[in-house]
Amino acid sequence: MASVNQKLTLSPSRDIPFNKLVLSQSNVRRIKAGISVEELAEDIARRGTLLQSLNVRPVLDAEGNDTGMFEVPAGGRRYQALAILVKQKRLAKTAPVPCVVRDPSTNILAEDDSLAENTQRVPLHPLDQFRAFFDMRDKGMTEEEIAAAFFTTVQVVRQRLRLATVSPVLLDVYAEDGMTLEMLMAFTVNPDHARQEQVWESIRNSWQKEPWQIRRLLTETTVPSSDKRARFIGLEAYEAAGGAVLRDLFSQDNDGWLQDVTLLDRLVDEKLKRMADEIAGDGWRWIDASVELPYGHANGLRKLVGTMQDLTEEERAAREALRNEYDDVESQYAEVSDLPEEVDRRLAEIEAALEAFENRPVIFDPDEVARAGVFLSIDRDGELVVDRGHVRPEDEPEAAVEGNGSETGGAVSIGHVDADPSVRSAVITIGSQPPDTDDDEVDVINPLPxxxxxxxxxxxxxxxxxxxxxxxxxxxxxxxxxxxxxxxxxxxxxxxxxxxxxxxxxxxxxxxxxxxxxxxxxxxxxxxxxxxxxxxDEAALWDWLVSLEGxxxxxxxxxxxxxxxxxxxxxxxxxxxxxxxxxxxxxxxxxxxxxxxxxxxxxxxxxxTPTVDNYLGRVTKPRILEAVREGAGERAAELIDHLKKGDMAREAERLLADTGWxxxxxxxxxxxxxxxxxxxxxxxxxxxxxxxxxxxxxxxxxxxxxxxxxxxxxxxx
Structure with a gap:
């Protein structure tokens, strides 16, 4: 007759008063990991229950008799959290604690139970956490409440919520370990699921799938917030005008990209126009404003020489007081390596005020102002650069020759230009960005444009x-x-x-x-x-040249x-x-x-060095491949020959960097x-x-x- 398999009998569960429990020395956990015991105590108090019972064993005396006490070999952190609540008088000493009681006669060691409880537990996949946070918010919990419940920051919660909004197609790839968490984070910079999937398809079979590359592809039609145009008008003004900004929640600098480039350029031109109108009130003949003036824009123009505005007695006294204060503060903290924040801030204020005294406005002859102009541009930090006092050759005073009209002899009179701004309005020119050139996609290597x-x-x-x-x-x-x-x-x-x-x-x-x-x-x-x-003085130039030494x-x-x-x-x-x-x-x-x-x-x-802007984006695909083949080798060219023109140009820029091509x-x-x-x-x-x-x-x-x-x-x- 076949033997019948013996049925398992699970250890019973019962509530045991907390003061009847003691921590077992058989617990294998010795090193602190995960959330702290204090945070666990707060979580138990918030929930009002233990999510998992304690695993306990009866404590026997020397004769093997039951003492009424129970040791806890598995669940020591939960026991310590309960002890904190008892000490804080938030939990009674005799409060019942749900426990699973092991038979003292079992041949399974207490250390075995403790080890099994910790090693056989399957950790939660990060994607499950992201989705759980998302569901909790959909069911009414705020980001702040989620952060408080799981002892993290609101920023971390927002980051994980953003990860849950990536295209479901890419989330499935991540769930199957088809991409890293860093790569998934990079995809969050652009909320467009179609674009995310398009970028993934373009790089999924490539050996180069770095997060920076993903971010670059997702933001290639945008302008970074560090661009001088964005700094010039400010993100607040751009967003107030209806402009959208892509933001990277995983960047420490909270990098952003401005999506509406047309709106950005319009706002820049409008602000340049407003500033040009203000400067035009000084009586200048013309104002040329542009985001970036061409190199050599002032070649052939005469530069006016102005005089610095003198300081008043009050201004001189204020400057001297600032200098004395600066010297006093410096001497006071001469031995201090790290200045207090308020002291450092005050020194910066003094330096700015002293610099303002040194960079006082320059005064020009009104007659010269009426025939001269101003260049406006934007520097790398987005600050307006004002370059006053340039005279074009056609605006130079004409020499009116009297007498028989010959160029020798006779008095010369210089034509006068009325400096009254009400008589002549300044001609204001607002520059624009150079247009993009369409690329030829034919397969032959054509001559360079x-x-x-x-x-x-x-x-x-x-x-x-x-x-x-x-x-x-x-x-x-x-x-x-x-x-x-x-x-x-x-x-x-x-x-x-x-x-x-x-x-x-x-x-x-x-x-x-x-x-x-x-x-x-x-x-x-x-x-x-x-x-x-x-x-x-030009008359002194010759003697100055003679005086040069060596x-x-x-x-x-x-x-x-x-x-x-x-x-x-x-x-x-x-x-x-x-x-x-x-x-x-x-x-x-x-x-x-x-x-x-x-x-x-x-x-x-x-x-x-070859870049997309200065060469690679301006030539055809065959020329890009030829450049990579010459600079980085045939193998490198083969790696990119399947890419589209824009992607090929960007990859070629990376491959040709430091090659000297x-x-x-x-x-x-x-x-x-x-x-x-x-x-x-x-x-x-x-x-x-x-x-x-x-x-x-x-x-x-x-x-x-x-x-x-x-x-x-x-x-x-």
Missing amino acids: ERLVTELTAERTLALRDKLANNPSVAFLAVLHKFCRDVFSRYMTYSPAMEVSVRNTGFSLQAPGLEDTPAAQAIEERHKAWEARMPD TEQAELFAHCAAFGVNALYEKADRYGGGTVTVHGIHQRLAEADRLARAVDLDMVEAGW LPEPLRMTDAGEASPADTESEEGGVDESLPAFLTDADGDDENAEADEDDAALVAAE
Whole structure:
């Protein structure tokens, strides 16, 4: 006869007065983990019950008799929490405690029960917690109540609630361990489920799925709150105008992205207009306002020299008092490494007040104001930059010649411009951002757009100027070479790269941010340093130059000569009908290469690196792949060849970082090699030996677009 399996008998459950319980030394938990016992006590008090009974065993005396006491080997933290409530007199000593009583004759050790209770417990998946918080809020609990119930902060609750709002498709992926928690957190920056799923599909099979990359893809059509335009108008003004902001609850800085770029630009232009109107009341002839003024915008303009406003006796006394207070506070806390907050704040206030005294308004001649203008722009911190007192050549006072009209002899009268602002209203121009250029998605490598080549060579020209200015011997040789070509008839001066006049070449086409490049910053700092030393009176300039000592004359010579460098590629008339011919551009770039080799110009060292804005987003997919193949290798190119244009450009930027790769217009041409600009002979034939980026091609969409841009510029004129 088959044996019958013995039925299990579970240990009985009963209520035991708390004062009959003692903590067992068999409890295996020794290290504190999870929420504290104090928090557990508060949770028990809030609920008014134990969610899980204690596991207890009868305490027997030496003869094995029941003593009426029970030890707790499993549930020690719950026991300690109850003890805290008893000590606080919030729970009676004899309060019944639900317990599961083990048979003292069992062969299962107390340590076995304690270990099993802790190791066989399955932890809650984080997603279950997120969804539970979400359900609790839907059923009426506030975020504050949830935070208080689970002993956390409101910010943590909001973060977990935000995680529960991610696309259900992605939550299922996370539940199956298909993505990390950090990746899921990144998806919360954009609430659009369709966009979240689209981004996931684009990266799910990629080896690169970093959270920063996910955030970038989800915010690529937005403007970060750190952008100077956003700082200029302020997030409050943007949101008050109806603008939406994406926020990252998981960033310590609470980063945000402004979604409505059109609204942002409109608000910026409106604020610039208001500020321009205020400044126009001072009587200026014109005001040119833009988010970012082009590099060299003041070239060819005369700068007014004003006088600093004198301080009144009261202002002098106030300045002296502030200086004394600053010195007293500094001496008082000289030995203190960390200043008290209020003291540090007061020192900052004093510094700001003293700086205001030093940066007093400059007073200009009213007649000069009436013919001069003001440039308005925005700096990196979103502050308005006001540059007053620039006179355009056409606004200079005219010389009225009396007598027989010859240019020699006779009295000269200077035309007067009425400075009364009521007579003339300032002409205010509000600049706009350059339009985006449509990209050609064909599979062949077309020539680079001429506008892009001009922008790239503008940056190369700046870098070459900076290098030449730091190499007086080469600068001297370059100018001497030009002088010889001018003086001796056997030579011909034809479209030189070294324009020793010195004619400062401006950059009509340039990418945004050119003025922030290392070369531009270095030139600007050096120029200001020399300008600060020079006399205001032109009559004293000669004697000042003579007084320069050591190598200072050579250094100043190199600085001035560098402004004559013109290494720009320009669109030329192949038939010689324009101001610059194809042959002239060829000769200019060839000479520029010679200068670049002489000063050892390296555009990588000069700070140029390929980005979406300055190159990769401006060329076709085949050119992006070609760049990655040359800079990072064939394997890297294969990794991105399946991506869409925008994604490919961003990945290429990352892959090419620190590789030193340069596009053809920025590379050094070896001596004797054909210049990239020699795209055609003057007869109009195509030189097949030239690089493809400048080879002309009929019907090319990108060149056609450049032609349209030029036509638009002519129409604007």
